[in-house]
Amino acid sequence: MIKVLYFSWVRERIGQPQETLETRAENVTALVEELRRKDPRYAMAFSDLNALRVAVDQVLVDFDAPINGAKEVAFFPPMTGG
Amino acid sequence: MSINIFVQSDSFDLGDVSNKFVRAQHGMGAVVTFSGIVRDLNDDPLKFLEIEHYPGMTEKAIGEIAKNAMQRWSLGDVLVIHRYGKLSAGDLIMMVATAAPHRRDAFEAAEYLMDYLKSRAPFWKKENTNTMQGWVDAKDEDEDALSRW
Numbered sequence: 001m002i003k004v005l006y007f008s009w010v011r012e013r014i015g016q017p018q019e020t021l022e023t024r025a026e027n028v029t030a031l032v033e034e035l036r037r038k039d040p041r042y043a044m045a046f047s048d049l050n051a052l053r054v055a056v057d058q059v060l061v062d063f064d065a066p067i068n069g070a071k072e073v074a075f076f077p078p079m080t081g082g
Numbered sequence: 083m084s085i086n087i088f089v090q091s092d093s094f095d096l097g098d099v100s101n102k103f104v105r106a107q108h109g110m111g112a113v114v115t116f117s118g119i120v121r122d123l124n125d126d127p128l129k130f131l132e133i134e135h136y137p138g139m140t141e142k143a144i145g146e147i148a149k150n151a152m153q154r155w156s157l158g159d160v161l162v163i164h165r166y167g168k169l170s171a172g173d174l175i176m177m178v179a180t181a182a183p184h185r186r187d188a189f190e191a192a193e194y195l196m197d198y199l200k201s202r203a204p205f206w207k208k209e210n211t212n213t214m215q216g217w218v219d220a221k222d223e224d225e226d227a228l229s230r231w
Contacts, residue, residue, distance in 0.1 A: 007136055008206035009217050058139035060202065074136060074204075078220030081164065081205035082118055082176060082196055 002067065004035075006045075007076035010052065013045035028054050028063045031073060046075075053078055085148040085160045089140050091167035093174060103161055103179045110158040112185040114192040116178050122171035126211040133166040133175070136204035140164070147198040151180070154194070155187040162195065164205065194231055200224045 005018040025031035032049070035042045046052070049063060055074045056065055067073055088094075100115050107113065120131050148160045158181030165175055178195045182188035207218040 005136070007134055007204070008208075055136070055139055055204070058136070058142050060143075074139070076136070076204065077206065077217065078225070079201055079204050080207050080218050080220050080224075081203035082200040 002031075002070060003072040004031075005072060005074040007074065009077060010045050010075050014041055023067075026068055027066050028056065028061065028073065031067060032063070051077060083152065083158060085145065085152065086162070087141055087144045087148065088163045089135060089137075089144070090163065090165055093165070094163055094177070096174060096177065099161070099163065099177065100179065103159065103181070107158045107181045109183065110181040111183050112188040113179060113181045114185070114188040116192050116196055118175045118177070120169045120171050120173045120175055123209065123211060126213050128171045129210045129212060131169045131171075131173075131175075132208040132210065133169065134206045134208070135164075135166045139204050143203045144199065147195060147202060150198075151191045151194050155180075155182060155191045156184075157182050157187060157191055160191070160195070162199070164199070164203065166205065197224075197227045197231065201228065 001020050002023055003018060003020050006014050011017050023031055023034055025034055032046050036046050053076055054061060054063060056067055056070045057072060096117055104113050122128050144162050148162060151157065151160060161179040163177050169175060178192050180188045180191040201220060201224045209216055209218060
């Protein structure tokens with residue numbers, strides 16, 4: 001089981017801030033593929049990966065990063081702190 | 083040499099915080115503080131700005147950035163306060179303070195912290211006016227700013 005979190009407009013498009021999923025995906029890209037197939041809302045939220053950033057266990061990573069053994073994966077747009 | 087990070091919805095008193103920070107330094111000759119405030123919009127006044135963040139990762143990410151600054155420059159303490167929640171035009175959003183024996187280290191470290199906080203700390207801003215609400219897009223220039231470090 002893995003916790004998946006969504007922030008900003010990704011959260012709004014998907015319609016929830018987080019969910020817990022059963023997945024066999026070995027990396028982020030494979031998880032995104034699974035999510036895209038779930039529902040059109042996900043397909044829309046994940047339509048352009050260039051507009052998204054991903055963190056695995058609260059560390060910013062690339063989309064080819066492994067998720068085996070990870071506790072949480074978060075998807076969000078580029079950050080706007082400061 | 084300590085790092086203090088506060089991610090909070092409450093406001094803070096810039097004067098109080100700055101004075102306490104200065105008094106806590108020993109052997110330092112310079113303190114630089116930067117504060118960010120909510121900018122109003124020109125044609126369509128801001129009703130409020132909503133700041134969302136990723137609890138847990140936010141503190142970790144800022145901690146990493148501050149640790150890197152400590153390694154890179156000769157510093158005393160580093161302080162970062164960043165707010166989340168609903169803010170109005172003119173409200174304080176955040177501040178950084180850096181102390182160093184000499185001013186150049188304090189200035190550069192403060193700029194470094196700000197550049198990284200902009201695009202590596204998990205915050206997102208949503209502007210709300212009477213006519214629209216929309217997420218603030220990250221700027222290419224903010225990402226490009228990191229290349230100088």
